[in-house]
Amino acid sequence: MGINTYIFGASGHAKVVIDILLENKMSITAIVDDNPKTEMLLNIPVIPTSKFQPIEGICFLIAIGNNAIRKKIVTKNTFSFFNAIHNNATLSKFANLGNGIVIMPNSVINADATIGNHCIINSNAVVEHDCVLEDYVHISPSASLAGNVFVGEGTQVGIGACVIQGVKIGKWATIGAGAVIINDVPDYAVVVGNPGKVIKFNSNGL
Template sequence: MLLQLNHLMETEIILFGASGHCKVVVDILQSNQKIITAIIDDNPKTQILLGIQVVHSENFILQKHQKCIIAIGDNAIRQQIVQRIGGDFYRAIHPKAIVSGFSKIGTGTVLMPGAIVNVDAIVGEHCIINTAAVVEHDCVLEDYVHLSPNVSLAGGVIIGEGTHVGIGAKVIQGIKIGKWTTIGAGAVIIKDVPDYAVVVGNPGRIIKSKKSI
């Protein structure tokens, strides 16, 4: 039987992806008194996550008015699902995140506990700003960017679409990082980085190019 969730209230959310990342998104939403009606995932072994029903995608129809979040950490997969399902996406901001009223946060984006987004920063759609990550003033993050825990971006940093910045990495002010780039854990970025690069170390150095996603 198809699950047609056409009775949702404004505060009820559907999540896609029953993973560890999804658990954090559930916690954020519940901290904001939101209701997660269902989690959509194709793993037959997962039927319940944190007490919430997990529904196979074949048994689900997303209605146009329903709000959802793609709760998957992989940037490329998150993009693929967004492009496939469309929908009315919802942003999740933990109550203990600090977000300037002069910043902009795109739909589908998730901010975890202790994350900081400072004045005039722009965070695109379907991004992940993980635990205690810092996005300083005038930074620009394009869509599908993932900042891991304890990442620090100084003022005016620009990060291209789909880039993943590893745990504890640091980026000095005014740096531009290209799209679909991977910045390794603990890297220190002191010069611009091109598209599709893989960068590690202190100072950061390019060790290979992914060519594409």
């Protein structure tokens, strides 16, 4: 990437994204943040959004873990987006990837899996063959999706959760840490436990 490569968000999640990009020998011009708490992050300048002036040819990556905020940023801007894929990730040549995706160390994405735009596949996560992840999904560290799992837009699958093959998870749902999902999950549901049970629903899906 050239001199017009930017990251949006100066959080802890951004540190991991920066590490991936630097490992891939990519240059980062600056980080843009609505409310920056520092002027530098890992030796990269942080610019307040109010002072950021877009120029032609900018490429962006949103380094924010919150799915709803990522969608809000995307819908407000018309930038081009690029992917950050760690060198230690295992990625099938038959996987299908969208734009603005972050794939972290030791994660696995197998054949004919489809990863939508602005998804996060976190460290040690597994997305098996023929899974479909819609836009803005976050698969947390060490979570595992067996084959043919569908995950709707904006859903978060919590750390260490397991989803058996063929399950359909709706949009803007939350799968709790360590949950074991053996049945389909409706839109906006919050599911915890083993086996997973719906305990409430997210307000407005966010």
